[in-house]
Amino acid sequence: AQRVTQPEKLLSVFKGAPVELKCNYSYSGSPELFWYVQYSRQRLQLLLRHISRESIKGFTADLNKGETSFHLKKPFAQEEDSAMYYCALKPPGFGNEKLTFGTGTRLTIIP
Amino acid sequence: NAGVTQTPKFQVLKTGQSMTLQCAQDMNHNSMYWYRQDPGMGLRLIYYSASEGTTDKGEVPNGYNVSRLNKREFSLRLESAAPSQTSVYFCASSQGDGHHYGYTFGSGTRLTVV
Numbered sequence: 001a002q003r004v005t006q007p008e009k010l011l012s013v014f015k016g017a018p019v020e021l022k023c024n025y026s027y028s029g030s031p032e033l034f035w036y037v038q039y040s041r042q043r044l045q046l047l048l049r050h051i052s053r054e055s056i057k058g059f060t061a062d063l064n065k066g067e068t069s070f071h072l073k074k075p076f077a078q079e080e081d082s083a084m085y086y087c088a089l090k091p092p093g094f095g096n097e098k099l100t101f102g103t104g105t106r107l108t109i110i111p
Numbered sequence: 112n113a114g115v116t117q118t119p120k121f122q123v124l125k126t127g128q129s130m131t132l133q134c135a136q137d138m139n140h141n142s143m144y145w146y147r148q149d150p151g152m153g154l155r156l157i158y159y160s161a162s163e164g165t166t167d168k169g170e171v172p173n174g175y176n177v178s179r180l181n182k183r184e185f186s187l188r189l190e191s192a193a194p195s196q197t198s199v200y201f202c203a204s205s206q207g208d209g210h211h212y213g214y215t216f217g218s219g220t221r222l223t224v225v
Contacts, residue, residue, distance in 0.1 A: 009151065034213060044154075044201065046213035086153060090211060097142050097161070097205050098169070099214065103153035 134202030141207030
């Protein structure tokens with residue numbers, strides 16, 4: 001069975017410090033990984049897809065198949081990064097778009 | 112530019128009452144989903160509909176039923192509400208054509224069962 005683990009429920013970081021939100025997954029195959037974010041009083045929204053290899057709002061995430069991890073990183077935290085972050089997994093290929101989410105990490109940026 | 116619309120936003124039910132949560136999307140997406148969000152549990156899939164006319168159980172379907180009324184609408188029904196169903200419910204949609212660009216979420220329904 002597929003599983004997504006986010007070991008930190010809460011994470012506090014000072015403004016300007018580096019941020020790393022951890023995500024580990026278990027899946028026998030090559031899944032697609034995503035990061036979703038929920039800012040205060042806003043909807044959940046897609047932040048990153050590993051397939052795109054993009055940087056959004058200064059965040060990057062690299063899929064490490066050996067360690068089955070997809071950690072989210074940002075070199076310099078900003079106050080507006082305070083939010084709830086969810087890592088999510090989708091089985092590969094067409095025909096199955098169900099996402100399995102982790103339990104989430106609430107990130108607080110300290111001014 | 113509504114995206115995914117959920118109603119109601121808030122609801123308080125007594126144990127044993129029934130209600131239907133409504134969800135509609137205007138993006139011509141094929142697939143729709145219902146998740147519940149609980150502290151420390153993340154988002155858990157209740158039911159999903161890969162395409163119009165089909166529905167399937169997710170991780171936590173007990174106590175719920177769904178209807179994919181048409182391509183736009185996907186409703187979630189609680190037949191006899193229980194306090195364990197107190198949660199925030201999110202509807203989401205995706206293209207469902209094999210090109211996954213992520214989910215579009217609704218704003219959520221905060222349900223309290225007393």
